[in-house]
Amino acid sequence: xxxxxxxxxxxxxxxxxxxxxxxxxxxxxxxxxxxxxxxxxxxxxxxxxxxxxxxxxxxxxxxxxxxxxxxxxxxxxxxxxxxxxxxxxxxxxxxxxxxxxxxxxxxxxxxxxxxxxxxxxxxxxxxxxxxxxxxxxxxxxxxxxxxxxxxxxxxxxxxxxxxxxxxxxxxxxxxxxxxxxxxxxxxxxxxxxxxxxxxxxxxxxxxxxxxxxxxxxxxxxxxxxxxxxxxxxxxxxxxxxxxxxxxxxxxxxx
Amino acid sequence: xxxxxxxxxxxxxxxxxxxxxxxxxxxxxxxxxxxxxxxxxxxxxxxxxxxxxxxxxxxxxxxxxxxxxxxxxxxxxxxxxxxxxxxxxxxxxxxxxxxxxxxxxxxxxxxxxxxxxxxxxxxxxxxxxxxxxxxxxxxxxxxxxxxxxxxxxxxxxxxxxxxxxxxxxxxxxxxxxxxxxxxxxxxxxxxxxxxxxxxxxxxxxxxxxxxxxxxxxxxxxxxxxxxxxxxxxxxxxxxxxxxxxxxxxxxxxxxxxxxxxxxxxxxxxxxxxxxxxxxxxxxxxxxx
Numbered sequence: 001x002x003x004x005x006x007x008x009x010x011x012x013x014x015x016x017x018x019x020x021x022x023x024x025x026x027x028x029x030x031x032x033x034x035x036x037x038x039x040x041x042x043x044x045x046x047x048x049x050x051x052x053x054x055x056x057x058x059x060x061x062x063x064x065x066x067x068x069x070x071x072x073x074x075x076x077x078x079x080x081x082x083x084x085x086x087x088x089x090x091x092x093x094x095x096x097x098x099x100x101x102x103x104x105x106x107x108x109x110x111x112x113x114x115x116x117x118x119x120x121x122x123x124x125x126x127x128x129x130x131x132x133x134x135x136x137x138x139x140x141x142x143x144x145x146x147x148x149x150x151x152x153x154x155x156x157x158x159x160x161x162x163x164x165x166x167x168x169x170x171x172x173x174x175x176x177x178x179x180x181x182x183x184x185x186x187x188x189x190x191x192x193x194x195x196x197x198x199x200x201x202x203x204x205x206x207x208x209x210x211x212x213x214x215x216x217x218x219x220x221x222x223x224x225x226x227x228x229x230x231x232x233x234x235x236x237x238x239x240x241x242x243x244x245x246x247x248x249x250x251x252x253x254x
Numbered sequence: 255x256x257x258x259x260x261x262x263x264x265x266x267x268x269x270x271x272x273x274x275x276x277x278x279x280x281x282x283x284x285x286x287x288x289x290x291x292x293x294x295x296x297x298x299x300x301x302x303x304x305x306x307x308x309x310x311x312x313x314x315x316x317x318x319x320x321x322x323x324x325x326x327x328x329x330x331x332x333x334x335x336x337x338x339x340x341x342x343x344x345x346x347x348x349x350x351x352x353x354x355x356x357x358x359x360x361x362x363x364x365x366x367x368x369x370x371x372x373x374x375x376x377x378x379x380x381x382x383x384x385x386x387x388x389x390x391x392x393x394x395x396x397x398x399x400x401x402x403x404x405x406x407x408x409x410x411x412x413x414x415x416x417x418x419x420x421x422x423x424x425x426x427x428x429x430x431x432x433x434x435x436x437x438x439x440x441x442x443x444x445x446x447x448x449x450x451x452x453x454x455x456x457x458x459x460x461x462x463x464x465x466x467x468x469x470x471x472x473x474x475x476x477x478x479x480x481x482x483x484x485x486x487x488x489x490x491x492x493x494x495x496x497x498x499x500x501x502x503x504x505x506x507x508x509x510x511x512x513x514x515x516x517x518x519x520x521x522x523x524x525x526x527x528x529x530x531x532x533x534x535x536x537x538x539x540x541x542x
Binding site: 014097186211214 | 362366390
């Protein structure tokens with residue numbers, strides 16, 4: 001059983017990541033292992049166009065995640081106060097973007113925001129809007145799951161002691177939700193960092209996120225440079241996820 | 255709610271002057287503006303051929319084209335094949351992680367979480383180095399046999415996409431399965447084995463029935479994700495593999511045929527949203 005597991009698991013899941021990492025340090029790969037150790041791809045992947053793409057990706061992911069968290073949390077809180085039938089309708093509305101293909105979300109936003117009254121085409125906001133739409137569903141899902149698990153005794157106690165609804169929300173509910181909010185933030189950020197389908201439909205030339213750059217590099221045959229950019233993408237995502245999970249541990253100890 | 259009423263506590267949302275549904279309006283309006291309104295425009299555009307007016311001509315054109323029918327068929331069989339592969343592989347792997355005690359089990363589930371946070375196209379990129387024309391597998395073959403070329407050249411065929419999709423989406427099946435397996439009563443398994451049942455029979459008669467709801471839920475999620483997958487197919491770069499999302503991209507961006515792209519998009523959305531509705535019903539029953 002053990003051996004079966006190792007034979008299946010390692011080549012399938014660990015090897016792809018290792019191969020990309022190995023290729024990012026190589027000049028060519030014609031045998032079993034890559035050859036010609038070099039860090040030149042990283043020099044290319046951390047300056048100029050690639051560096052701009054990294055900041056573009058980070059800014060897009062952070063902005064989209066914040067927008068999605070705000071909208072998703074608001075929607076989840078508002079839905080929780082509704083009657084059951086209305087709540088179901090609202091939940092269904094907010095998970096719908098998961099089911100719709102991201103390419104179609106991209107096409108829809110391209111069609112809608114290339115014509116008056118909303119002209120966003122050609123600006124960075126069209127990319128950020130698309131990312132926010134795509135990740136809001138995940139933020140909404142994890143916050144409403146956390147809300148369902150929340151013990152209502154806390155807010156009832158606070159309210160019976162005379163706290164206003166706004167005070168209850170700010171001082172009781174949101175702090176209790178903080179661990180799931182940070183988890184949702186990490187998920188939204190990671191999804192937005194790797195988003196390619198909707199971005200390919202929308203990105204203006206001066207707002208090129210990292211995944212688009214990886215595709216551009218591999219498309220013109222520069223597989224090794226593409227790998228280095230992909231490793232930068234993975235490292236940036238992992239670093240932010242690590243930071244977010246540290247915030248979460250601290251939040252859950254409070 | 256009944257308890258708080260008898261205790262004289264204000265019910266949440268009833269206390270402030272504004273009723274609860276007013277608070278629900280801003281997010282719904284925002285979603286309407288950035289998601290529902292754009293989708294409605296896609297549907298409208300799909301009835302407006304480039305020649306002007308309103309007609310079902312774009313639908314007739316698209317349905318009649320060979321490229322669309324081929325893309326529809328490729329999308330469906332790739333998604334079905336990938337889902338079947340993910341279910342088998344995910345079941346076996348989750349079974350081992352859950353029931354065979356070994357030290358790295360926690361690390362493995364951590365690794366799965368990390369794996370899921372990476373974009374799908376990385377898998378295709380990696381497969382290019384493993385099975386590509388000058389990659390690892392072919393390099394090994396030429397080193398061992400002395401042949402000029404290796405035998406692995408399936409990457410630019412649908413089989414390459416199938417392999418990449420199975421690799422990327424299997425963890426999505428493993429997660430609900432691991433949750434389901436953690437609820438299986440080990441006493442049941444011990445009883446079965448003390449009565450002389452062998453491992454395959456225990457799996458078939460004790461574990462599998464418990465895992466069926468999780469398998470159904472994970473499988474339908476993967477089916478929808480595969481139908482919508484774009485990055486893996488785009489990175490494969492094969493002219494011969496066109497799925498519905500690729501066709502939407504090609505028609506809109508490369509050919510600037512927006513009515514055609516919108517027709518394909520409407521078809522794709524109908525298939526995916528229908529299946530996703532099914533997934534929600536199944537997963538609610540499974541309690542996942």
